[in-house]
Amino acid sequence: MDIQEKVVIITGASEGIGLATARLFAQAGAKVVLAARSADTLQTIVNELHEHYREALAVPTDMRNKDAIEALVDRVFQQYGRIDMLINNAGQAVRGTVADVDIDQFRQIFELNVLGPVQAMQAVIPKMRQTGGGLIINVSSNVSHMHIPAIGAYAATKAALNMISDTAREELASANIRITTMFPRQTATNFGNNSLATQRTNQQGPRPRQGGPEPDRAEAVAQKILEAARHEPHEQYMDR
Numbered sequence: 001m002d003i004q005e006k007v008v009i010i011t012g013a014s015e016g017i018g019l020a021t022a023r024l025f026a027q028a029g030a031k032v033v034l035a036a037r038s039a040d041t042l043q044t045i046v047n048e049l050h051e052h053y054r055e056a057l058a059v060p061t062d063m064r065n066k067d068a069i070e071a072l073v074d075r076v077f078q079q080y081g082r083i084d085m086l087i088n089n090a091g092q093a094v095r096g097t098v099a100d101v102d103i104d105q106f107r108q109i110f111e112l113n114v115l116g117p118v119q120a121m122q123a124v125i126p127k128m129r130q131t132g133g134g135l136i137i138n139v140s141s142n143v144s145h146m147h148i149p150a151i152g153a154y155a156a157t158k159a160a161l162n163m164i165s166d167t168a169r170e171e172l173a174s175a176n177i178r179i180t181t182m183f184p185r186q187t188a189t190n191f192g193n194n195s196l197a198t199q200r201t202n203q204q205g206p207r208p209r210q211g212g213p214e215p216d217r218a219e220a221v222a223q224k225i226l227e228a229a230r231h232e233p234h235e236q237y238m239d240r
């Protein structure tokens, strides 16, 4: 998709990969809509985008809340008359082995990482149908293809998101709604600190791997998301 002038909703845009993506897409000429819970932070970012680039809109949204997600999509459609792209990026991890992961925390991240994106898709799909199609980019993780002790619950949410993306791609092809799954690797953001800890093990979740490659920068992931938006592969990885 040529992203100039396109209306792009980015969830989890208050920091990390989502923020870097919002900045890059705005710079590339898109009308970006930033969604996350931190209203003040979003407004500060939007002011910055207005100053340097162009139109941008902050819509504080809890991506676990169906009514809030629908209100977000309605607001954007009302303002711009179209939604060209949805980037389902908001996400959180929990750390804990299968034996001890806190089930309430697992449920919370499942709601954010799986049901949130599905509800956002359900809200935008009718709007995209009305305007002839669109692109949905679901941000997964390379760990969805791996089995790493204490990361299983988080990886399972992303594996579920992969399956939703693959199925929706077939279901929506005739409506010209395209689906791309983005697979970031370990990225230098506050993701580890923002993860839910399992109280039973009192561990913080995903930690930098020792002796492994340097984590990617959020800006590098945003570049790959932009590449995915332009070329619309079914899957976008960092190393391709």
Ligand SMILES: NC(=O)c1ccc[n+]([C@@H]2O[C@H](COP(=O)([O-])OP(=O)(O)OC[C@H]3O[C@@H](n4cnc5c(N)ncnc54)[C@H](OP(=O)(O)O)[C@@H]3O)[C@@H](O)[C@H]2O)c1
Residues within 6 Å of the ligand: 011, 012, 013, 014, 015, 016, 017, 018, 035, 036, 037, 038, 039, 061, 062, 063, 064, 089, 090, 091, 092, 093, 112, 139, 140, 141, 142, 183, 184, 185, 186, 187, 188, 189, 190, 191, 192, 194
């Ligand atoms: N960092 C990595 O190593 C890595 C690797 C692979 C995949 N990923 C995936 O990439 C995506 C972005 O990760 P990141 O590293 O940028 O994480 P991050 O720095 O922790 O940022 C997470 C974003 O999600 C938002 N968020 C959290 N809960 C929310 C909720 N209930 N409703 C709406 N927004 C919510 C946060 O904003 P508020 O707190 O303001 O709501 C924030 O903007 C996630 O889906 C993550 O799973 C990350």
